[in-house]
Amino acid sequence: MTSWVRDPAFARDQPFGPQTLPYGVVDAGDGPRVAVRLGDHALPLRSIAHDLGDLADLVSGSSLDPLLAATRVEWSALRARLVSLVTESSTPSGAELLPLSDVRAVLPFTVGDYVDFYCSRYHAENVGRIMRPDTEPLLPNWTHLPVGYHGRSGTVVVSGTPVERPHGQRRGPEFGPTGRLDVEAEVGFVCGGPVSRRVPTGQAAEHIFGVVLVNDWSARDIQGWEYQPLGPFLGKSFATSISAWVTPLDALAMARVKVPDIGHPRLPYLVEDSPWGLDLRLAIEWNGSVVSRPMFADMSYSCAQQLAHMTVNGATVRPGDLFASGTVSGPSKEQRGCFLELSWGGREPITVGDTERTFLEDGDTVVITATAPGEDGSVVGISPVEGTILPAVDL
Numbered sequence: 001m002t003s004w005v006r007d008p009a010f011a012r013d014q015p016f017g018p019q020t021l022p023y024g025v026v027d028a029g030d031g032p033r034v035a036v037r038l039g040d041h042a043l044p045l046r047s048i049a050h051d052l053g054d055l056a057d058l059v060s061g062s063s064l065d066p067l068l069a070a071t072r073v074e075w076s077a078l079r080a081r082l083v084s085l086v087t088e089s090s091t092p093s094g095a096e097l098l099p100l101s102d103v104r105a106v107l108p109f110t111v112g113d114y115v116d117f118y119c120s121r122y123h124a125e126n127v128g129r130i131m132r133p134d135t136e137p138l139l140p141n142w143t144h145l146p147v148g149y150h151g152r153s154g155t156v157v158v159s160g161t162p163v164e165r166p167h168g169q170r171r172g173p174e175f176g177p178t179g180r181l182d183v184e185a186e187v188g189f190v191c192g193g194p195v196s197r198r199v200p201t202g203q204a205a206e207h208i209f210g211v212v213l214v215n216d217w218s219a220r221d222i223q224g225w226e227y228q229p230l231g232p233f234l235g236k237s238f239a240t241s242i243s244a245w246v247t248p249l250d251a252l253a254m255a256r257v258k259v260p261d262i263g264h265p266r267l268p269y270l271v272e273d274s275p276w277g278l279d280l281r282l283a284i285e286w287n288g289s290v291v292s293r294p295m296f297a298d299m300s301y302s303c304a305q306q307l308a309h310m311t312v313n314g315a316t317v318r319p320g321d322l323f324a325s326g327t328v329s330g331p332s333k334e335q336r337g338c339f340l341e342l343s344w345g346g347r348e349p350i351t352v353g354d355t356e357r358t359f360l361e362d363g364d365t366v367v368i369t370a371t372a373p374g375e376d377g378s379v380v381g382i383s384p385v386e387g388t389i390l391p392a393v394d395l
Ligand code: CA
Pocket: 116, 117, 184, 186, 216, 326, 327
């Protein structure tokens, strides 16, 4: 390749080569600007606005909001234009290429409604066995619908934001900083397109702009006391981290796979004409050690089925809405997507580097990464999501 972008990380065998082109918002000290990631650089799109024609208005501002409010036709046209511009041999006039180390990536869009699902059979069964050992691990509704809840969009934060250990009420009742702070490795779907209701599975691509990684930080002792009968609340609402860069759905065309069989026919509104499962391979790094490698292809409901379910009652989907898959876990121990499962409720410590851990300690850092197969043997990256635990404040 003889692109004008001189960056060894901008290559087809690298996760952020020209096959990926995720969108984000960076600030180099002069205010936030929409950019596309090229290897280890950011290209602010305002700097090449004259090459983008009518599409420039969608990406000339300080957030992805106008782009999300556009349509699939415009998203695909912009991507095609960018693919062409970044693979040319001569530099487009005015193009500014900023090393990622010189910019701060900020939350790239205004998060609207936030929904978190629970779509890994392995995760749901493991949690059922840990939390309710005397009952069937799966509740009767689980194989019929993608179970979910509405989360707190106001505390969705961008990758790199430190996470303060939360206080809360736990069994006893006692009150204090959580002693069982956990992660959940998830995949998030960033919504866009016209405000709509009752989105059929076949229309998913009109309303899903792209993909991020999500860390749904969870305080298990707070959650375990408060969650019945209405589900997660303060044990999760203190922080939810997402990738700084949104990988467009178009970049994942080669990663589409059928979701696993669920053991009986699905209701008609959840049937897919074309597969929307995704072959994303995740990894969870705890203080630099990989402790798990979950496979997103193991999830029992796709993003299209989740969106169809979420809107089938007439609820709207709007640009900027975010929905997450639920913890991604697989059949083997090395594929469990949270520490509750990896440590089996805290009973089986995990080796992290040269230490043993059950839940997070202050100063711990967790990074979730993912890749997917791209065209012609290339690798598509989903931008990492990272967070470090700060001590609880004194109350
Ligand atoms: Ca979750």
